[in-house]
Amino acid sequence: MESPTPRSRRDVLRTLGAAATLPALSGVASAQSTAQDDYGPLGRVEVPGTTEVVVSGDVAYLATSDGFASVDVSDPENPSVLANPTDLLADRENGPMKQIFDVKVEGDRLLVAGPAQSTQNSVSALVLYDVSDPAAPEQVGVYETESINHNVFLSDGVAYRGDNYADGLQSENPVVMIDVEAGEELGRWSPVDENEAWGDVYTGLRVLHDMYVQDGVAYLAYWDAGTWLLDVSDPASPSVINHVRGRPPEELASLSGSQVTNENLQPPGNDHYVAVNDDASVLGVGMESWDTEADEDDDGPSGIELFDISDPTTAESLATITPPPTDQPTYSGVWTTSHNFDFAGDRLYTSWYSGGVKVFDVSDPSAPGILREWENREELSFWAAVAVEPGETFVASAENHRGEQGAFAGLVAFPDAPSGEQSTRTQTPVPTSTTDSTTGTANGTGDGGNTTGGTASGGTTTNGTGTVVSDTTVAATDSGTVETTTDSSGSGPGFGIAAGVAGSGLAAWRVLRGQDDDE
Template sequence: MTGGLIASGIVGTAGAHPSPGGDSENHAEGMRLFSEQAVNGTTEVVTQNNYVYAATGSGMAVVDGRHPGRPELVATLTANDPAGGILDVKVDGNLASLASNGGPGVTLVDISTPTDPQEVTFYRTGHSVHNNFLADGYAYLTINESDEAPFSEARTDIIDVSDPTSPEKIGEFRLSDHFPAFAAAGINPCHDIYVQGDFLYQAFWDAGVVITDISDPTDPTLVTQFGDAPGADTPLPSSSRDERYLTLPGNAHYVQPSPDGQYVYVGAETFPGGYVENPDNDDYGGISVFDVSDYDAPKQVARIDPPEIDVFRTSHNFDVTNNQLHASWYNGGVTLHDITDPANPTELGHYAAEGSSFWTAVRSRGFTVAGDIGGGVVFLHPDEGTAQPPAFDGDERPTEPEIEHQ
């Protein structure tokens, strides 16, 4: 693989599982289908208190996972206008937030009774919100406003939602304020965000990851930036910008720190092959591991390759625990890695199934819960279950990034 994220000094690389022979076969080694629940329109899924919350395009669905062998769809909610294109859901306590990729803001939902979610309000940003995060009474929203160049005003807005009936913007972190050349290059949206403790982690595509201190959310301050691809600060003509945007190097798509904050995992989403002018370009994005124990000198220590299976298999969303990484790879399925030693990740399991394309994978009480795009939620287990695909019909993976290149 080529790549600006594949920096010198890499200590370990996790190899993918051998190919099962193409997209017409099912594959389950160390990870099997334990149970499933159909949910029309499924994209992102998150878990809280044994419930699974799934974004559905038009709103949200809730699956009761208290009995993982027989999960049950217990609620659906259609968000009111002007919400639309809801690809992302987050939950924190009694509140859920639904980001409108096709609407101008986020929908806030009371989930104090998970079986009866109630829309509280729609917070207008004036711009689409691809991803968001909820933590400690604040909502963090990706905003990709443009001025002269695409994504030139990429930022994270910080909204006080302690009173969800009256949300209020109180702060922002704007890429152009700190890295004007990255902002002007036209290839660096704020694609996804993660909050842990006093830190906000932001994936800015070819500009890499920016960590900010949000101990005072009204005044986020820069901590460090790393993982940018060569040329990420150089504007390109529109004729060559698209291929650069769709392929490696770069493409920091999703970010999550280890629970202790010493490491940061960065997934790259790529759209090679027939989706760019060069059909011989088949480099798929993996997950890079950075040691950030010294914020002045972050360094890449490992890279997890995509599964070696002849399908569309770029990295998408994932979940990091103290010693495991649960990851989705679109048609490439779901993997589980031991990251006890982050510099030497080891694959523990891989599940892929004909007709399935996975948006995300998260932990849940000894299971991996994954969102099969358009079809529903699956519970995967290391030992028990089947190698077969779920019974419901899923959708094909997207053919371009969810944030369209402008």
């Protein structure tokens, strides 16, 4: 996309008029909805294979499955690709690197990782680039790994990765800290180091799915083993600060084969993505889950739980942001479960696959309020949403991991709610856990905002398209015209969950642990 008269982001937003000053109480815009018709994307650029997006200044970096891309977003109406390297490490054994689902940026360094789900016929590595000129990235380091690299992080020059399944079904799934430029491992840690009982839990229930590092603290999303806060100020000597969510290892270890399969897909658990706000006083844990059967209420999909961690040794559950509803909540259905998100100031930018994107006011994290939301279930499924400049622009990466005809993959730019705007469209906050004062561990269940169908808790109703009738709660955003899919390939996010917990893998695990593979 090229503009005949390029304009800066500020110039573009000044010309948006009503779109830039939309009331916070507008409904959701979608392909099927007439509500909030003047709100929607500013611009987009197609980049096949897109998954993750991260931002540095006016440049967005995308993971593109076969490589990565840098995108200039200084003019959000006309984002443009600066570079799109592919076939990374093609000169190495088993090259090139495939299934590149994640990138991370820090200053002038970009970390690119793969493969995300299988090491077959692909070199496994972390590749570091100098992106001081984002139009001409230069490779400065390669660190080959013994296992997949589904997600990674980069902080203070240290790369963090989950060493999942490196030792097969016996793997402890540690977080590993690496100096990629020096080619040196600095340290590693696993929940098994804290409590050997975690070693008795099926490997797939305690994978390190994602991580976030800020100010010497690593926040580690360990699926059904919960989220761990780890002091990594000295990577060679990490130590546990707190353990939030999750179930006791003895309880998880007692599950039968079919129970493990269900547990891996549905709530509770499935800690998938984690991040903190600017001063690390609020922790967000996003869960990725589904119902196991279309005609059963297994409480999927899942949302984002917010915790007060102003004292990181304790964790108080504040509220749960519930996902957009779907009439096909199974793994093979229409995905509206939480995916990646981003805190910036008092804003939380969220993505929900086919459920679109939403921006929340979290100035009071116990009552998050919607500022902006948009979806188009027929054409767009979102992997991540990230602020470019709060109050002006955010971007979201649209993915098409199922290869659906007509679906868009690439970067989409959106206008943000103006700075200072607050929302009264809040979910009824229902804390989903209680804190054990002796351990600081939060464990519990709950249903978050209690939104069902077209009615949100507190008596607020919608017209079936997401249009708000009352401004006191979050309205449901199901258009009622969602198309279903029968894709059950098991590909895509979550390490290929459907395949990972089925068949010989789980059976072999139970033999190793001396357990019967039965109900």
